[in-house]
Amino acid sequence: MNLAQLGSRDFLKAVRPFVGLFMVLLLFAMDAELRSLFFKGGNFKTILTQTVIVAIGAMGMTLVIVSGGIDLSAGSLVALCSVVTAKLIEHGHGLAAVLALTVLVGGLAGLANGGIIAAFRMMPFIVTLGMMGIARGISKWLADNQTVNPEVPLESVNSLMDKSQSPLTFFPLPDGVWLALGLAVVMTVVLRSSVFGRYVFAIGSNEDTARLCGIRVNANKIAIYALAGAFFGLAGVMQFSRLTQGDPSVAIGLELQIIAAVVIGGASLSGGAGSIPGSVIGAFMMACLANGSSIKDWPNYMQEIIIGVVIILAVGMDKVEPMLQRFIRRGK
């Protein structure tokens, strides 16, 4: 699909997150200190690695939000799955088994979310709020309320997020970054062009219409939440790799960062709008802001304020955009 086919309104939507990112980078480039320290290959490797967890979570969350739902259990599931990863490594499993089983655990939790939402027509907010508590509780139980440090480390898992090889150059990138990029490409095609993706948009735009058009709304919803859970599971493996330990109290509030990335990326919380590239760029932009702030030695609270402002600005663009579109159309 080329840009000419997209038309002006889709084009604006598609480039919006990139414009936001460009503006952040432009601001950074105006500062001498950031110019010398931020724009370095090694630093971008760090930022990309720091983006991976939120970005993978955001891919799952994008499906959920585009379908008109929300998943608050993301952070807890990441913590749970980081503990599950640690336990599996303790049991001596290899990389493939660790990945598959952890993703399965996340997927099953998501399946429970979707099943309850579909079967009882409950609000996703409530169901996943409950799952948020349940998953957090189970992870603490499983880990005996402390961090889990496998005695024999599994190098292949640890290296997923290891950015310490040749720290001054961009390449080689850690495996986790490549995995996230690959998934982003696949999920972009799935959401934008697959029949399943069209159904996700249809359900999020108007569930009644989707039902009228013969879309099996319940089955699709269950699939959406299960798939999202699987992504949170994978993010849990990355979380383990980053700390090289399973931590049941990690990733508190991560779900809100993930939701922020998705929203900055152009999704609407009322459903029917959003994109994978947007969400990933949203996650990358937040990592850039955090990284820049720490280079500038700004205190943590400063970062929080800045990211808060960016979220409001990003969503505020929703209101400005229709005016821009009208302007462009008039020019045609």
Add this chain to the structure above:
Amino acid sequence: MAKETESSPLRLRIRGVAKRFGPTVALGGVSLEVAPGEVHALIGENGAGKSTLMKVLSGAHQPDAGSLLLDGQPFKPSDPLHARNSGVAMIYQELNLAPDLSVEENMLLGTEPQTMGWLRRGERRRLAKRALEEIGQPDLPLDAPVRSLTIAQQQLVEIARALVGEPRVLIMDEPTSSLTRLDTENLFAVIERMSQRGVSVIYISHFLEECQRVASRFTVLRDGRSVGSGAMAGASLDEIIQLMVGRTVDEIYPHTSRAIGEPVLELRGVAGLVKPSRVDLTLRAGEIVGLFGLVGAGRTETLRAVFGLDRLAKGSVSVFSHEATRSTPAKRLANGVGLLSEDRKEEGLLLGRSIADNLTLTRLGPVTRLGIVNSSAQAAAAGKWMDRLDVKALDAAQPVGELSGGNQQKIALGRLLHHEANILLLDEPTRGIDVGSKAQIYRLMNDLAGRGKAVIFVSSYLPELLGVCDRIGVMCRGELSEVRPVADWSESAIIRAAVGQTETGEAAA
């Protein structure tokens, strides 16, 4: 009466009013004259400028040119409150009531009698009662929350609210669009009462028959201009339609000869959980069967139950001679049954999605390879239907929500065509759309039947049912009457069947 109108000065006189929005001319010269106590019908297709004109009158827009005179005085409303205080009140198509407040509170909202910020309760009650008496509805419960009233009662509250301000001109925008026939009769009585008290009423409606009944004079708008006006008594329906669409209406209801074939849909004793209670119907290939009934008679529920959207409690359904009682929309669509929802905004369409997505959603197969939708093939398929149905839009990627009502309805119908449905269940397909689009939809239905498709056509508008259908059945309180050929029905027989053949007053419940 006529003499009085001639000798007394005009209540409202609009001359050469124009209004532009950027490059679009919404009003290009409208003139309108209304006498005191006159009911004046304002007629025009969607987009003809009716609502812009009303917004100018109610102060929401300022005109670029032209003059308004109210009782001989220049009238330049700066905002809706100003217009209301000057005696021009407007009742909008969508009800503007606060559902949790009581009838009385709603009626006096914004004009509460007060002394330094404190409400004067006795005065409030007196004003509210007087307004209800004026519309002949003293029985409406003043303390009940508006939420607990029927739509028709809510509308009466809205009219009473307008009367509290003692208006000289009352503007009503499509007041009957959500009313049953009996409530409509009630409303007409109220309008007549107001007219006798000297209130001038400007009545906007798509239903020409209604305008003929209630109004004494009319003005037709087309493309932002007033193209004709006169006495209702002297004008025929065809003349008015001709003014509206700007061309002669030789054939609004085409009816080519059709070959009626095998039964394709058979309903035996079909009942839903609440409605319908009993429906027997055999629909044949190449046939259009009309379902008439009052609002709430169970027509929509019948279609929904047949389509698998609502559960069936009793009865059996066969599709193409195969027993298929329990079903889902997905299975029905797979068997070639399609439903057009009565509510295209809430249920029928994905307003935020593109025309292409909306047209092809039920049958993505032809534009999909290996699970991936080919966007250009999808746009091409959509473009074909857009041409065929004469849809006015920028391109297939435009969101459906940006289109006019008539074009939206064509997209919703186009989806059934793209799906190649053989049995079409159409629920109020012409509701709230302009005359031109209606005529196209009638032609389309005729073509479909001619090609052997079977159509169930639910409508509350009797003339179109009589014009389009082969057979008509009437629903009343969940039951379907015998379905008879159109020639065997008279208009009055249909209406008697719809109200259950009792006295009209009794059937109001």
